[in-house]
Amino acid sequence: xxxxxxxxxxxxxxxxxxxxxxxxxxxxxxxxxxxxxxxxxxxx
Amino acid sequence: xxxxxxxxxxxxxxxxxxxxxxxxxxxxxxxxxxxxxxxxxxxxxxxxxxxxxxxxxxxxxxxxxxxxxxxxxxxxxxxxxxxxxxxxxxxxxxxxxxxxxxxxxxxxxxxxxxxxxxxxxxxxxxxxxxxxxxxxxxxxxxxxxxxxxxxxxxxxxxxxxxxxxxxxxxxxxxxxxxxxxxxxxxxxxxxxxxxxxxxxxxxxxxxxxxxxxxxxxxxxxxxxxxxxxxxxxxxxxxxxxxxxxxxxxxxxxxxxxxxxxxxxxxxxxxxxxxxxxxxxxxxxxxxxxxxxxxxxxxxxxxxxxxxxxxxxxxxxxxxxxxxxxxxxxxxxxxxxxxxxxxxxxxxxxxxxxxxxxxxxxxxxxxxxxxxxxxxxxxxxxxxxxxxxxxxxxxxxxxxxxxxxxxxxxxxxxxxxxxxxxxxxxxxxxxxxxxxxxxxxxxxxxxxxxxxxxxxxxxxxxxxxxxxxxxxxxxxxxxxxxxxxxxxxxxxxxxxxxxxxxxxxxxxxxxxxxxxxxxxxxxxxxxxxxxxxxxxxxxxxxxxxxxxxxxxxxxxxxxxxxxxx
Numbered sequence: 001x002x003x004x005x006x007x008x009x010x011x012x013x014x015x016x017x018x019x020x021x022x023x024x025x026x027x028x029x030x031x032x033x034x035x036x037x038x039x040x041x042x043x044x
Numbered sequence: 045x046x047x048x049x050x051x052x053x054x055x056x057x058x059x060x061x062x063x064x065x066x067x068x069x070x071x072x073x074x075x076x077x078x079x080x081x082x083x084x085x086x087x088x089x090x091x092x093x094x095x096x097x098x099x100x101x102x103x104x105x106x107x108x109x110x111x112x113x114x115x116x117x118x119x120x121x122x123x124x125x126x127x128x129x130x131x132x133x134x135x136x137x138x139x140x141x142x143x144x145x146x147x148x149x150x151x152x153x154x155x156x157x158x159x160x161x162x163x164x165x166x167x168x169x170x171x172x173x174x175x176x177x178x179x180x181x182x183x184x185x186x187x188x189x190x191x192x193x194x195x196x197x198x199x200x201x202x203x204x205x206x207x208x209x210x211x212x213x214x215x216x217x218x219x220x221x222x223x224x225x226x227x228x229x230x231x232x233x234x235x236x237x238x239x240x241x242x243x244x245x246x247x248x249x250x251x252x253x254x255x256x257x258x259x260x261x262x263x264x265x266x267x268x269x270x271x272x273x274x275x276x277x278x279x280x281x282x283x284x285x286x287x288x289x290x291x292x293x294x295x296x297x298x299x300x301x302x303x304x305x306x307x308x309x310x311x312x313x314x315x316x317x318x319x320x321x322x323x324x325x326x327x328x329x330x331x332x333x334x335x336x337x338x339x340x341x342x343x344x345x346x347x348x349x350x351x352x353x354x355x356x357x358x359x360x361x362x363x364x365x366x367x368x369x370x371x372x373x374x375x376x377x378x379x380x381x382x383x384x385x386x387x388x389x390x391x392x393x394x395x396x397x398x399x400x401x402x403x404x405x406x407x408x409x410x411x412x413x414x415x416x417x418x419x420x421x422x423x424x425x426x427x428x429x430x431x432x433x434x435x436x437x438x439x440x441x442x443x444x445x446x447x448x449x450x451x452x453x454x455x456x457x458x459x460x461x462x463x464x465x466x467x468x469x470x471x472x473x474x475x476x477x478x479x480x481x482x483x484x485x486x487x488x489x490x491x492x493x494x495x496x497x498x499x500x501x502x503x504x505x506x507x508x509x510x511x512x513x514x515x516x517x518x519x520x521x522x523x524x525x526x527x528x529x530x531x532x533x534x535x536x537x538x539x540x541x542x543x544x545x546x547x548x549x550x551x552x553x554x555x556x557x558x559x560x561x562x563x564x565x566x567x568x569x570x571x572x573x574x575x576x577x578x579x580x581x582x583x584x585x586x587x588x589x590x591x592x593x594x595x596x597x598x599x600x601x602x603x604x605x606x607x608x
Contacts (some may be wrong), residue, residue, distance in 0.1 A: 008087055033324075038267075040257075
């Protein structure tokens with residue numbers, strides 16, 4: 001991960017590129033959470 | 045409150061303020077003051093975003109919400125991760141490419157000056173008013189609890205924020221927000237754990253969750269599609285995405301948080317961090333509320349949580365009526381307590397029939413309790429016609445003050461002060477940067493030296509803080525201002541988001557078209573507000589769609605009339 005990369009300020013950055021994994025991870029986490037909350041709700 | 049509490053409270057608050065001021069005292073440039081010299085790492089951005097969004101009223105009111113209404117409020121946040129992804133994909137790279145200080149600067153490069161000024165102006169009205177409310181709500185609750193005049197808490201919080209925000213700007217905001225968040229989360233979790241440990245020994249954690257679930261407090265997901273129901277999964281995913289898109293993408297108080305990052309990567313990771321942790325954080329806060337609910341099943345709660353108001357009603361001659369209601373409340377509680385014990389034993393025996401029977405009994409008694417509480421509120425309203433009888437915001441602090449050990453009480457009050465200061469600091473910083481960059485530097489004095497702009501930004505920060513403080517003090521005289529501000533928010537957010545979405549997605553639409561479309565949409569929204577009964581939340585969608593559709597139509601006409 002290029003945490004030190006301040007060079008890309010002002011440059012074009014690809015929209016998805018390597019970020020696809022991060023977005024998928026975040027949305028996957030959302031889905032997993034909703035399923036868990038749903039199961040908890042329906043348990044009662 | 046005893047000596048130990050005061051030491052913890054004053055020690056925590058003054059350490060944060062002094063450390064923040066001292067560490068960022070060498071802020072000599074406008075870049076440093078407004079963007080923190082682009083020095084923020086992803087986790088700092090994430091914490092800063094969360095601390096700006098969560099105001100004191102979040103921590104005062106959310107546990108109370110869970111106690112009265114269960115955990116279904118969580119669904120309101122389901123759209124947030126979706127909005128984080130959309131903002132990371134579209135808005136963040138554009139803001140970075142143009143090296144903007146504020147979100148509205150982008151509108152000038154995409155459209156023209158008048159559109160930028162319009163959006164910045166709408167933001168200033170909206171955020172300026174809500175900064176007053178961010179300050180007013182906790183000031184009111186804290187002043188009631190501490191028996192101080194409201195003016196004292198307002199001036200205290202406001203002045204503390206002015207000290208570090210004018211000294212260190214964005215960097216000080218982010219630095220202090222990190223410590224404030226640490227205080228907030230540790231204090232809240234400690235309160236939740238203590239609420240659980242104070243339950244009777246025979247009630248295990250699993251039993252406590254079972255009791256709450258059986259009494260309908262774990263209603264986390266509602267799949268039913270219902271427009272009149274405020275919290276279900278669909279309103280969360282659809283209207284929530286819209287709301288969070290405009291809040292995190294176009295509201296400078298949030299945009300400033302991630303524009304301070306060292307790179308696009310850091311900003312995106314900061315937003316991901318928020319998307320990842322926001323829902324679990326709200327879950328924890330609501331769950332703490334549920335634990336307090338279970339605590340109050342085994343310990344008698346007060347009939348009305350705002351004690352000061354109750355005492356005033358006694359003094360106003362409602363004493364005998366309130367006493368008899370209190371006695372009735374006590375009787376119902378004793379019956380309920382017996383049924384709760386029965387419910388616990390049937391849960392332990394896993395006897396489904398008994399569980400259903402006792403659950404129904406407890407729920408019926410709860411209904412009786414509610415009607416007694418409503419009668420108490422009526423009595424208070426009769427005695428004090430202009431008093432606010434909604435006591436939800438007082439439930440959690442009332443629990444803290446009457447049941448937690450000394451020291452922890454001071455810590456929990458520090459939580460509320462920290463939360464108030466964290467969100468107000470973020471808002472002031474954004475108001476100052478928008479006023480100085482989008483209005484002062486752009487249209488009033490364009491070519492002054494950077495030192496001048498830095499000085500002006502500091503003065504403007506103080507000015508907005510004073511506006512917020514005056515507004516917070518006036519708000520106590522007119523209770524309806526809170527509702528007014530909520531309406532103002534919905535009136536303007538949709539139009540601002542519409543301008544930005546047109547900028548991103550309707551490439552053919554130009555500045556003049558979007559400017560007039562924004563004005564027409566704003567008029568439509570205001571007309572809808574005055575003449576129809578449409579729910580506030582829908583104004584966001586009407587304003588947004590209005591700008592996009594009308595600007596496209598105007599653009600068609602403009603193109604037809606212009607010489608090839």
